[in-house]
Amino acid sequence: MTWWRDLALPTRSVVGRDGRLGPAPFGAPGWESVDPGRANARYAEIEGLPIKRAQARIVELLRESGDLLGEPRAITHAVKYYERGRRPLEIVTSSQWYVRTLDRREKLLERGRELQWHPAHMRARYEAWVEGLTGDWNISRQRFFGVPFPVWYRLDDEATSRSTVCCSPPSSACLSTRRLTSQRATPKDNAANLVGSSATRCNGHLATSSLTPQIAGKWEEDPDFFAKVFPMDLRPQAHEIIRTWLFSTIVRSELEHSALPWRHVAISGWILDPDRKKIGKSLGNAITPLEYLEKYSTDAVRYWADQLAWAPTPCSARSR
16 A cells, blocks of 8 residues: 555555445546456456455456466465454545644654653654654544544435535434434435535544543633643653554644643553563453452552553563
């Protein structure tokens, strides 16, 4: 994907969201071909098939035409997998929402130098991330559950294609009768045919939690309270999310307030298991604190964990 973007290559999307091959109009602009007629005839043999069946059919077609050189053989190469899945990912193109960051790179670096880092050397990780940015910040996902974008599209007479963006919410009566999904809206109160954006705000990329200081400070709910607590004093967090949570929070604060969201940041390490591996729920080596919560109370355990986070170097569970 990196070289495709850097070389500004045309997008030829053929894999649909159902995992099947969609139309490929060879001969049309962007789909140039030496022999469009032959290409379209051959592609008709695999259009609509799932990826694995299409691969098998392609081999059969090459063998039938005499264009197959040798026989297929198993190879080993790097492919991306879903974090909790066992199948390789297929790239599907779709429209997304972005926050511009590349044109603010110097300002974001300046904000990083204004921030008081504890320990100071952790600033290098932030600067390396900002200097290495190659794209703007993608804040959307097409997840079934999620906070929907407050954006609606106006549909044409056939209710098939999207046209102008309507950022102002339609009437409350219209909204109350429909979900904010890609389903067609039922017109009410003279509202035009509208369809809600299928994109949801990406919590995985911190689009919502990047506003943690504003949410905690009751931004736009209690102006007097917000003026007293923002910018805040301290953000404590672990080192691996400097490039995500810390960065995204600074971006949002810069865009909304032209200021840092806090004056200091305390960067901690991880709690390690006896094999010096990070303790994490997804890794299956996490230890539930329920026994200690019941014995010592939640506040005592939280205080202990906070003190551990301020340890100068990560400690293993065994050494503790």
